[in-house]
Amino acid sequence: MVLKDIPADARPREKLLANGAGALADAELIALLLRTGLKGISVLQLAQQMLDRFGGIQGLLHAQADDLKTIKGLGPAKRAEIAAVIELARRALVQQLAERPVFDAPDKVKQYLQLQLGGHVFEVFAVMFLDAQHALIDFVELFRGTVTQTSVYPREVVKEALQLNAAAVILAHNHPLC
Numbered sequence: 001m002v003l004k005d006i007p008a009d010a011r012p013r014e015k016l017l018a019n020g021a022g023a024l025a026d027a028e029l030i031a032l033l034l035r036t037g038l039k040g041i042s043v044l045q046l047a048q049q050m051l052d053r054f055g056g057i058q059g060l061l062h063a064q065a066d067d068l069k070t071i072k073g074l075g076p077a078k079r080a081e082i083a084a085v086i087e088l089a090r091r092a093l094v095q096q097l098a099e100r101p102v103f104d105a106p107d108k109v110k111q112y113l114q115l116q117l118g119g120h121v122f123e124v125f126a127v128m129f130l131d132a133q134h135a136l137i138d139f140v141e142l143f144r145g146t147v148t149q150t151s152v153y154p155r156e157v158v159k160e161a162l163q164l165n166a167a168a169v170i171l172a173h174n175h176p177l178c
Contacts, residue, residue: 028044054067065079112139
């Protein structure tokens with residue numbers, strides 16, 4: 001079924017304009033970005049295939065531009081648009097989490113670190129420097145390595161913590177192969 005066959009008030013664009021973005025299903029939102037499907041596959045079906053391939057919106061938000069190449073029908077222009085939207089969403093979430101005054105729960109730290117480190121294809125050792133109320137002073141990727149290893153020098157962590165006058169640190173390490 002092509003979008004022309006869907007009643008006008010049920011089409012994603014018209015539905016969004018009439019009822020707001022919250023009224024759309026995930027596949028409908030993605031369909032708006034894609035604009036067109038393929039021969040024999042509607043844009044809504046293509047959007048649903050993307051969600052299925054990546055395990056939903058969260059998986060799609062963690063997808064890399066190269067991962068999008070696995071979806072038939074996504075040429076360079078569509079992949080670039082989707083990658084740009086994913087990056088905008090990631091930056092908005094990072095900014096929102098960084099502006100929160102306190103990292104007072106492990107889940108907040110986990111979400112922040114997943115957003116910061118989740119997209120790297122190489123190992124990274126990073127540190128969150130916090131003040132006495134556990135507010136973020138700075139997030140620093142201190143050491144970068146290869147796909148399988150990175151070297152860490154504790155003196156550099158201590159030096160940076162003292163320079164920032166941090167009251168607490170959270171050490172983080174990603175593993176890109178997981």
